[in-house]
Amino acid sequence: MTIQMVDLQGQYEKIKAEVDAAIHGVIDSAHFIRGPQVGEFECELAGYLGCPFVHGVANGTDALQIALMAQGVGPGDEVITTAFTFIATAEAAALLGATPVFADIDPQTFNIDPSKIEELITPRTKAIVPVHLFGLPADMDPILDLARWKNIPVIEDNAQGIGATYHGQKVGFMGNAGTLSFFPSKNLGCYGDGGAVMTTDKELYERMKMIANHGSRKKYHNEIVGVNSRLDSIQAAILEVKLRHLDAYIAARVEAAAKYDALLGDVDGITTPFRPKDVTHVFHQYTIRVDQNLNGGRDALSAALKEAKVPHAVYYPVALHQLEVFTSGSSKCTHGDMTNTVEAAAEVISLPMHTELTDAQIGYVADAVRAFAGKGSLASLAK
Numbered sequence: 001m002t003i004q005m006v007d008l009q010g011q012y013e014k015i016k017a018e019v020d021a022a023i024h025g026v027i028d029s030a031h032f033i034r035g036p037q038v039g040e041f042e043c044e045l046a047g048y049l050g051c052p053f054v055h056g057v058a059n060g061t062d063a064l065q066i067a068l069m070a071q072g073v074g075p076g077d078e079v080i081t082t083a084f085t086f087i088a089t090a091e092a093a094a095l096l097g098a099t100p101v102f103a104d105i106d107p108q109t110f111n112i113d114p115s116k117i118e119e120l121i122t123p124r125t126k127a128i129v130p131v132h133l134f135g136l137p138a139d140m141d142p143i144l145d146l147a148r149w150k151n152i153p154v155i156e157d158n159a160q161g162i163g164a165t166y167h168g169q170k171v172g173f174m175g176n177a178g179t180l181s182f183f184p185s186k187n188l189g190c191y192g193d194g195g196a197v198m199t200t201d202k203e204l205y206e207r208m209k210m211i212a213n214h215g216s217r218k219k220y221h222n223e224i225v226g227v228n229s230r231l232d233s234i235q236a237a238i239l240e241v242k243l244r245h246l247d248a249y250i251a252a253r254v255e256a257a258a259k260y261d262a263l264l265g266d267v268d269g270i271t272t273p274f275r276p277k278d279v280t281h282v283f284h285q286y287t288i289r290v291d292q293n294l295n296g297g298r299d300a301l302s303a304a305l306k307e308a309k310v311p312h313a314v315y316y317p318v319a320l321h322q323l324e325v326f327t328s329g330s331s332k333c334t335h336g337d338m339t340n341t342v343e344a345a346a347e348v349i350s351l352p353m354h355t356e357l358t359d360a361q362i363g364y365v366a367d368a369v370r371a372f373a374g375k376g377s378l379a380s381l382a383k
């Protein structure tokens, strides 16, 4: 049985006619940069999210940088975030000369632990950046309460959580601003690079738009040093098509996750993803924890899955505060106690998760995990 970690071809086959027509529409019009598709997509995404201001940019990393620049983050400042995320979250701060400051995570959700943030705040703290990791919203209420009290902007890194809800509201614009990535494997992925910034604050939106456009509101009248970061028309046209399917894509992921849960929930030493109350998880990744005492732990499971031809990945094997880039030199980070983060990095493994998974594929993956844990045999997998 062939199983893929992400099946972009299978997904494309089902929307091929729509996507091909959209791409050809851009080529026929030759409006490759900021063509009408970009504005249309921004409007449609704003409508989908219920967020008034959305601006497309070149990728999710730029989106973070632009959102931080709009808060005036620069050399000598500090940005508090999680070390259990993709590097881009902290890289954007470091690139601006700010120090990444890492707070530990909640071991159940893998997201930043709100109770660990306050002790890291200093007069130089310029932003707090929670990440909705793997598609599960961070615990925003205590983060926002603290941020309001301390008057610190919150930028949500929502690269992985588009469509997820926290206490009934879609995440990504509960704080001052939020960012999205449309990297192909994301829940809403384009066929190249893409990203967006979003906010409910019109002034901030105008500022982020200006920064993304070489620091200018009016052509050749640049006000500040900005960047060139544009969502291109072809990607926007593809995203317009895929946005119409996003709820179905999320439902497929949630359904696949429920099936994994049912098949893995009784396996001692394996912890399936946690669902906090009144929060929806959109399963960008289906990430389980493997007890280090279970038959050699995560790395042994990885070897067993490889043997059974089950694709898998470790997001993330090294916590950011332990990466060379953040342990020395001008981008050196600071951090609190990181016990939960380090433990998670040693125990997590992500199983195949995408919109095209079949019951048979989910069953096969689960059987391979169960066999590793001593429940069932690998022989049944040889077929």
Ligand SMILES: Cc1ncc(COP(=O)(O)O)c(C=O)c1O
Binding pocket: 059, 060, 061, 062, 085, 086, 088, 089, 131, 157, 159, 160, 180, 181, 182, 183, 193, 194, 195
């Ligand atoms: C949590 C997180 N933040 C930021 C990014 C950066 O997005 P991009 O790859 O579009 O620059 C990603 C995606 O790769 C991500 O997963």
